[in-house]
Amino acid sequence: MDDDVDVTLLSVLTRRKPLLERLATHPTRKCDLASELDVSRSTIDRGIRDLEQLDLIERDGREYRTTLAGELALTEYDRFSHRVSNVVDARAVLSSLPPETTIDPTFLEGADVVVSQRPDPQRPARELERLTQSTDYHRGFGSAFLAHLVAVYRDAIVDGLDCEFVVTSDVLDRLVSRHHEPVSEALSTGRIELREASESASLPYCLIVSRGETTAVATVLVYVDEGLKGIITNDDPAAVAWAESILEEIWAAATPISFDGE
Structure with missing residues (x-):
């Protein structure tokens, strides 16, 4: 045709x-x-x-x-x-991503979109904080972060949350230079493993899969210069499977690190 x-x-x-x-x-x-x-x-x-x-x-x-x-x-x-309706619903967050960005349409099917906007610009960050408290395990890729979320994750890890995170070299440098104490406390629990992303890991967004005893949630976080623009979450098994496949590739290609970079 x-x-x-x-x-x-x-x-x-x-x-x-x-x-x-x-x-x-x-x-x-x-x-x-x-x-x-x-x-x-x-x-x-x-x-x-x-x-x-x-x-x-x-x-x-x-x-x-x-x-x-x-x-x-x-x-x-x-x-x-x-x-198309799913994309329209998420456009307030997706519009901040480059046009060549790849996100499987499956992830947007039935997704929840939370945008940082008045009168409650902190709502996306609070939603992520809720996930640290309601789930037991997080695996994610981070190319940006909010400073106060470092303490949020530190507290959650100390309280029992297990984490595996791949971060870009820029994020790693910021963690080392500006957040030494909370990151050291988290690492001392033995419940978090950090890896440095390979150069091929070029997602323009952050991606997290959170798992609890009976739940799993995939989350896309979009940052702009001013901070966290918004998040898109989805607990549909197909959406979670898509996110896990992306994270598995990034994890396998990443380099294991300790906080001091050794």
Whole structure:
């Protein structure tokens, strides 16, 4: 199928979706369609013509019904619309990422989006803090962080949270130079392992998988110059599996370190 046909199909599905959905329930005559959909007969005529030209419906005697292609097109259109809706819902956070950023659409399916904005700009950070308190294990990749979250993680680790984190060299330098005490306290528990990211680990966002006794949550954190822009969380197994696969690759390529860099 060429691009022109793709565009035409999408346009027809957008405009004629109510008619196609109605015919998907059972075959119907034109005159009945006009009254049931509360539109003019001329609108029905144009809709029937558009759908017939793309083989999405067919005539059966005096009635019209969907073809297999019509049924499948309707299903795929609904799926596509839902995914676009997911992106729109997350756009306040996603808009701060480079256009070449890769995030699996699966991760956005049913995700919760928390944005740093008035009147509660600290809400995303509090949500992450809640995850440190309600789960037992975190694995993550960090290319940026809020200073106060170092203390949050230190307290959680001291209280029993197990962590595996890969951080960029810039983040590692900041931890060493500015947060020596809380990081040392966390490391002394033996419940956190740090690794330095390889040069190929170039995610423009931070990624964490948090696991509890019966729950698992994947979290994308997006930072801007002013701080944490927002987070996107999802506890769907497919979303968690996607995040875990990314983190496993980053972890395997990273270099084990101690806090002093040895």
